[in-house]
Amino acid sequence: MQTDFCKQLGLEVPIFAFTHCRDVVVAVSKAGGIGVLGAVGFSPERLKEELDWIDEHIGAHIYGVDTAIPQKYEGMDKNTPEELVAMLEAAIPQQHRDFANKLMSDAGVPEWPDKDDEISLSFSAVQAQALVDIALTRPKCRMIVNALGTPPADIVKQVQDSGRLIGALAGRLKHGLAHKEAGLDFVVCQGSEGGGHAGEVTSMILWPQMVDAVAPLPVLAAGGIGNGRQILAAMSTGAGGVWMGSAWLNSEEANAEPAQRDSYMSATSEDTVRSRSFTGKTARMLKNEWTEAWERDDTPDPLPMPLQGYLTFDAVRRSHRYAGSGECQKVAFNPVGQVVGQINSVESCRDIMFGLLTEYSEALDHINAITPQ
Numbered sequence: 001m002q003t004d005f006c007k008q009l010g011l012e013v014p015i016f017a018f019t020h021c022r023d024v025v026v027a028v029s030k031a032g033g034i035g036v037l038g039a040v041g042f043s044p045e046r047l048k049e050e051l052d053w054i055d056e057h058i059g060a061h062i063y064g065v066d067t068a069i070p071q072k073y074e075g076m077d078k079n080t081p082e083e084l085v086a087m088l089e090a091a092i093p094q095q096h097r098d099f100a101n102k103l104m105s106d107a108g109v110p111e112w113p114d115k116d117d118e119i120s121l122s123f124s125a126v127q128a129q130a131l132v133d134i135a136l137t138r139p140k141c142r143m144i145v146n147a148l149g150t151p152p153a154d155i156v157k158q159v160q161d162s163g164r165l166i167g168a169l170a171g172r173l174k175h176g177l178a179h180k181e182a183g184l185d186f187v188v189c190q191g192s193e194g195g196g197h198a199g200e201v202t203s204m205i206l207w208p209q210m211v212d213a214v215a216p217l218p219v220l221a222a223g224g225i226g227n228g229r230q231i232l233a234a235m236s237t238g239a240g241g242v243w244m245g246s247a248w249l250n251s252e253e254a255n256a257e258p259a260q261r262d263s264y265m266s267a268t269s270e271d272t273v274r275s276r277s278f279t280g281k282t283a284r285m286l287k288n289e290w291t292e293a294w295e296r297d298d299t300p301d302p303l304p305m306p307l308q309g310y311l312t313f314d315a316v317r318r319s320h321r322y323a324g325s326g327e328c329q330k331v332a333f334n335p336v337g338q339v340v341g342q343i344n345s346v347e348s349c350r351d352i353m354f355g356l357l358t359e360y361s362e363a364l365d366h367i368n369a370i371t372p373q
């Protein structure tokens, strides 16, 4: 499975692991693929700490960093964190704040213990620029990837001038074409079944259309890949590699609480939903009382990005810290794709990689066996 893109990056196999956990980044890169650290939600200080750890543990291997700058968002004209915060504070109705707080307290999730003024400016260029600046000081960070839109032209230039690659996620053909037009180096094409922000068209329809539409740019197939047979299907569409997110969430290295692991292992592929209730844009996650509550006619509608993410920041951090408290899993934010129905055990990333490649080879043998020579 040595694609040109894989050779360009010097990888053994074109398996790209999106993850928020530094241990997963290191484990996948050491196993021959490449880990890409999701930095959305990290402060610049936190990103520095995570990258220090990765640089120290990854040896001679390489990694990537992922940011999320939406194409359009409320407050795009605000150039400083202070201005953006003032706009967000003023724009969030009290009714929304009360509703979110009540859902958390009804589920028995404790308040955040420390009096802090930590806020999240995730999903804004204000935050992302600082994160990109830090990533580009790290020689082993060889790629920047952006979610939710084509990155601004100055960031594209900054990354490429530094000798690194820049790509972006696309859930619709027109987004892939916009990435190509902006001169990006590759496109991550995510179908609807994937975890996190996802569009409406399924992977099996979208991947080959994207490969044709943005050629000769390499396309990484994402959304619904959790085993070797799915890798073979993705590669058969002409993809330059596979980009997987959900498959690592329950790995040994993942930073997941036992209650969260139980939620993944007991869920079937029918237990996810695309919901705007956490970030303001449709993202696939485990269905629960929180996602259902925001859908009802008698409750507030989710706000647009980045307002809803700013509003739910406290709920998200409480739901992770207190994952096992009260009935927290009923209101927790658990983004995951439909491959969650295939997650039935806890394995190391190395074993997951080995299993993927073994099954890929067996599936290839099967195709060869049924194809007359």
Ligand SMILES: Cc1cc2nc3c(=O)[nH]c(=O)nc-3n(C[C@H](O)[C@H](O)[C@H](O)COP(=O)(O)O)c2cc1C
Residues within 6 Å of the ligand: 018, 038, 039, 040, 066, 067, 068, 145, 146, 147, 169, 190, 193, 194, 195, 196, 197, 222, 223, 224, 225, 243, 244, 245, 246, 247, 334, 335, 336, 337, 338, 339
């Ligand atoms: C927990 C979780 C969080 C995610 N957050 C981001 C993100 O911050 N940035 C991003 O580019 N993609 C994000 N994604 C999407 C992944 O990059 C990837 O495209 C997706 O997981 C692929 O589909 P799969 O879940 O079926 O493997 C997230 C996915 C998951 C499961």
